[in-house]
Structures are given as C-alpha cells and as structure tokens.
Amino acid sequence: MPIAESPIVILCVVAYLVACSGIGVWAMRRTHSIADFLVAGRTLGPIVLVIAAMSSIMSGFGFVGGPGLVFESGSSSLWITFSATFGFALSWILVGKRLCLLAATREILTLPDAVAARYGGRWPRFMMALAILLGVVGYLGTQVLAIGMVLVAVLEVKLPVALLIGLGVLAFYSVAGGIFAGVYTDLFQGILMIVASLAVFYYALQSGGGMSRISATLWEMNPEFISAWGSRGPLTALSWYLLFALGNVGQPHAITKFLMLRDIRQLKWGALMTGFCYALLSLLWMSIGLSMRALVERGIQSPLESPDLAAPVFLLNYIPQWLAGIVFAGLLAAIMSTADSFLNIGAAAVVRDIPIAVLGRSVSRELLWSRVVTGVLLVVSAIFALYMENLIALLGTFGWGTFAAAIVPSVAIGLNWKRASAQGCVVSIAVSIILNFALELSARHGIYILPRGMAVGAFSLLVSLAVFVFVSWYTNPREEERLAPDVRAAMEV
C-alpha cells in the first residue's frame, strides 16, 4: 500500500479521529438507558436518518473495493452501486413504516425484537439474532482490517499499532456513546464522504482527459470492459443488481435506523433523499476505477499490484494534497460508520436477543453489558483481522448475502404479508445461512455448483424467498388470526 508522506493528509486524518472522539464525549452525556444506547432514545430527525442509513451502507468496500472492482472488471460493478437508488426506496416502502409503527406500540429496540413481535415464539428471534451475529462477525472483521490498512498507509505505522489507534477511537465513541455517537458520527462522516466524492469525481474525469477519452482508451484495450456488462458478463451484472437492490432491505445496520426515528411522518422524503445521497457517492466508485485503468493503459500510471490500490494511488498522485487529506478522512469515515453500526447490532444480539430467545429474559444491567460486549466484539474482530485473514475474507463475502437472504423474506415480506408464518421465517433463515456458507466455501475450493458468474448471495436470496413463501403458504393458513392486535393494526395502516 502506498504511504502518504504529506503532513496535510496526516493532519486531516488526525483531525477526523479527534472529531469522532469529541462526538463520543458529547454522546456519552446523552446515553442514560439501553434505549438510548441501542435506538438513540427514538429521537432522530429525517436528515440524520437519511445520512446515517446511507453512511452505514457505504462501507470501506464501497470506497476502496468499489473503485477496485471497476478497475478490474469495468462496468460490471456499476450494477452494484447503481442499484442503491432502487434499493433504498424499497427499504422505505417495505419496512420503514412498519418498523416505525411497531416501535410506537412496543419496546422494539432491535430487529429480532420486531421479528418476535411479528411471529411470536422464541425460534424466530433466535434465528434472526444468529444470522445477524454471524454476518456482523465477518463484516466487522473486514472493516477492522480496512481501518488498520488505511492508518498503516497514512501514519506509516505497523498494523497492530494502526489497529490500536483506529480501534481505540472507534471503541471510545461506540462504547461510551452507543448508537447516539454512531449516528451523529455517521452524519459527520456522511457529509464528509459526499464532499469527497464530488471533488474526486471532478479530478478523476480531468486526469483521464474527460469521459469520452477514457471510454475510447478502455474500448481500445478491451471493448467488453467498458460495455454495459463489463468483463464479468451479464449474469454477474444482473444478479448483482438483484442482490444489492432487494438485499438493501435486509441490511440490519441500515434498517434498524427506522426504529430510531422521532416522528413517523418524517419518513416522507427519506426514500428519495437516501438514494440521491448514495448516487453522489457512486460517482467516486465509478470515476476512480475507470480513470485509473485508462491512465495505466496509456502508460501514464505504472501498473498496480492490486486493483484495490486504484483508489489510494489515485488519491495520492492525482488530486491536491488538501483534498487527498479530506478524502482519506472520508475513506476512514466510510469504514468506521459501518463498523459502529455493526458493533451496535452485534452487542444487541449478544446482550438482548439471544438471552431473551434462550432464557426468556434479557441480561440484567443491559446498558453496562452492551458497553462491555461492544468492546469485546472489537477485540475479537481485531484478533480475527490479525491472525485469521482467510476466515475474515470468507465471512466478509458472506455478510451482505447472508443478511439479504435471511432478513428480506422474514422482515420485508413478513411485515407486509399476514399469512407469513413463524415456520416460514425459521426455515428460510436456516436455509439462507447454510446455503450461503456452503456455496461460498465450495467456490473458494474451486467447486462451482452455480453457473459461472451467478452471485452466490443472489442465488441464496432467491432460494430463501421461495422457501419462505411456500413454507408459510402450506404450514399455517390461519396465521393471520394469531397476530397480536397491535401488530395486525401496524400491518394495516
């Protein structure tokens, strides 16, 4: 990874870390109960909700992996980032109102709480918490590793030291301020990302000589690369579009934010605004990868050791230093905003959801234990990141697809379809976990069960949806009559 030697870049990154810590101190003073810690006391306004949801979805994968994917396979990965406009609207339409209404009638602090209210019994809650925990461990590991890599590049320190600094700040504001700190750092981080993205888009086009010139260079290199499907082909592009549009509704770190909204009527602009804000971030995803590849093809830039270096190399060599500083801070922001959301839902799964499912009650002193578990999750993720990189990579790939396949049927469809049953919920979650693991693992060992190009997560999502609908249909035709009156009413408003 290239090393940033500019004091301006270092200054920006340090200033960013200090600002996050400051927000942590402020949030700590506002966190007095478990509801404050997990759902910010249901006090969020519409702008904070929009930016926090967007920041949670745009992780390090988007800021580093996205340009890397474009650099490597051209237009294929644009189908991922372009799906977000549709995906965010789906989130608002399918689950926004339902989750807000449920939270207005009961103490719903987590997604498994909502699932338990909808289906009753312990198994749906347990399976949902398990799926979330498995996804969180993997996703968190990749985010932790990414934080370390960025700080290694900027501060020129060893990975363990970089992890200590980055995770120290993350631990401080997440443990002290819970989700209050999480969403308000998300707000700050999201604005930083948008500014960074717009500026980088301008410089990327300028460095490449304009979009037409970039396209012409890439066409000369390989016409497939810059055509609509990219070099990975149509099945990959289309399955990614499905997985990332519909799967958006199943990302717990984003949809849990609906439980935090102060007033349900403030949902109105969110579907459009979140998609719009994310579209601005997509400009960075698209432009860096295409521009860098054109620069390499023209011999202006030497070949990269890895596609993931496209973004860092571009930032250090083709934009002004002050902007590179802001973008590096934005990059760190993208990673940390996702990580803090995962910490929050992971801690909730351990302290609240699994104990309620297994023992029938939550642990005593939930707030204290949530803070302890948040810290423990960070330490475990750091150990995984340092010593079990292969496992992290597997679980990281597994993350989005598992969340999508496990959560979309039970939450997105289940909260809108009264005949959906607890059996359908439990079986579809179990199938999605097993299938995702089995297919990812076999692909890593060179065994391709699916046609080449089909995204594993998209396949699992389709299986899980079919299982959910048909198991629900055949198991309990009278499910509708078992719904609690408030849940039934929340599904009818």
Place this chain on the structure above:
Amino acid sequence: MTQAPPGFAGNRAALAIGCLSLLGLLCSLLDYWLLFGFVSLALLVSALAVGFGRAGPRKPILYTLVAVFLIYSALLAAIAWTYQGEGEPALFLGFPVSTALLVYGIWPLGFIPGILYLLIFETSVLRRERLEKFMAEFGREEQDR
C-alpha cells in the same frame, strides 16, 4: 380498528414473489441471463407491490408499477440489443451506447419508486386519520398519558 381497504398485495403479490424466485433460480441454473434479468425486474416490482399493497388507490399505483417494469424491461432489452463486442465504439454522452443506457437510463430510473413514495405519502402511504386512530388505540405515548 377499521379494516383497511383490500390492496393488490396480500396473497397474490407474495405468491408472485415465490413463483418468480423459483423461475429466477431456474433461469440462473440454465444460464438464460436475459430471461433472468426480466424475472429479476418483475421480482423487484412485485416487492414494491407488496410494500404499496395497502396504500390504495389501487389502480394508479398498479399502473405505475407496471409502467416501471415495462420501462426497465425495455432498457434491459435495449442494452442487450446495442451491446457491441467489437468495432469502433459509438459513444453517447461519453459512454458506449449500451453503457450509456445503464448510466443515463437504469440508474436514474431507480429514483421512480422513491418519487412515487413521496408523491403519495400523505394521500396513501400514511393517511393522517388512520395514523391518528392507530396511535390513539395502540401508541405507547398516548397510553402513558
């Protein structure tokens, strides 16, 4: 609580999702990618139908969703049709034509569900009188008072 007006979601839209998922699996296994694309779009629009299910009035929303599906499908077919594997590129606004259809067509089209949600929010998605009735009957804050 007054019974909500029947929507087109309910069992039909959910069953459509189940059937389309099976069809999507079949298309992917047989590598019929274009058909897989159309099925995916139908699945996404069915998911919108489930979400808007009880947001009546039924027909205008249904027609809008059908229109969204048809425009998406036309764009997808156009991308497949204009896809060039070789020769001189025909550029449109900086991109080869098939990529331009993706960037200037598929991408902005994703805003339509969000715009629809915004436009019908007060009249259909969350009608004031129904929300007030719900909150009066079940809202925690109202019951605490």
